[in-house]
Amino acid sequence: MKISGFTFVRNAVKFDYPVVESITSILSIVHEFIVCIGNCEDGTLELVQSINSPKIKIFHSVWDDSLREGGRVLAVETDKAFAHISPDSDWAFYLQADEVVHEDDLPKIVQAAQEHLDNKKVEGLLFKYKHFYGTYDYIGDSRRWYNHEIRLIRNIPAVKSYRDAQGFRLDNDRKLNVKLANASVWHYGWVRHPHKQLEKLNTFYSLWSKDHQVAQNIDEQEQFDFFKDADSLKLFTGNHPAVMKKRIEEKNWQVNFDVTKKKFSFKDKLLYKIEKLTGKRLFNYKNYKIT
DSSP states (O other): OOEEEEEEESOTTTTTOOHHHHHHHHGGGOSEEEEEEOOOSSSHHHHHHTTOOTTEEEEEOOOOTTOOSTTHHHHHHHHHHHTTSOTTOSEEEEOOTTEEEOGGGHHHHHHHHHHTTTOTTOOEEEEEEEEEESSTTEEEOSTTSOOEEEEEEEOOTTEEEETTTTEEEETTSOBOEEEEEEEEEEEEEEOSOHHHHHHHHHHHGGGTOTTOOOOSOOOTTOOOOHHHHOSOEEEOOSOOOGGGHHHHHTOOOOOOOOTTOOOOOHHHHHHHHHHHHHSOOTTOOOSSEEO
């Protein structure tokens, strides 16, 4: 069985993406790792090269910044990276530049991929998600955070990235048939210094709306308000992936949340309580079909 990894990234240094940690987290279980690097304003290329692994294959891309509605450019860049996967790979493991896999889950992922290798009806594996917010000590636990997504896909050309690259579908718009991977993706996209988070979102929102005007200069004192944007958080008490150890030790900001405070509408409060009591998320959007 052969598994390839793939991702895309742009301005990882400027916006402080943990792309090195992301790639490194699954490097031991893949035969190659495709990195599609967009037109950057920083040292992203050198950062990826610093991993210094023969498994890493770097390709260059120029983002089409006219695709500014619904995050479509992110799906386009995902598909570009996927197109470079070796034809003889059975599976393709997709991680975004702010997603990491815990080393404890690697054997489970390989086992699941091997288990479903010969069942062609299984087109992908579904992962649980941990969404960290503000700092490495808090997890978003409301319905605004998607709780599952496809990250391991069968290496068939008909698979395409969907909408803003959150998941995948076949090119006839059919949802993929998937099995649970019994593993998690650790998402750190909302954990960075408040100033860096403001810079990142300032640019990122332009990928969703052509009307968003990117501020050319953000004062060093300006910071993203994590408190205003938080609806429900819980304390994290486990161990982060080992590849994140150095980054966490070097954290140079502090945000302290009161996890007892919730910001919900009546409907969301009710659905939140039902989910916590039953473990079931009612009326959940699913961009996949569990077989």
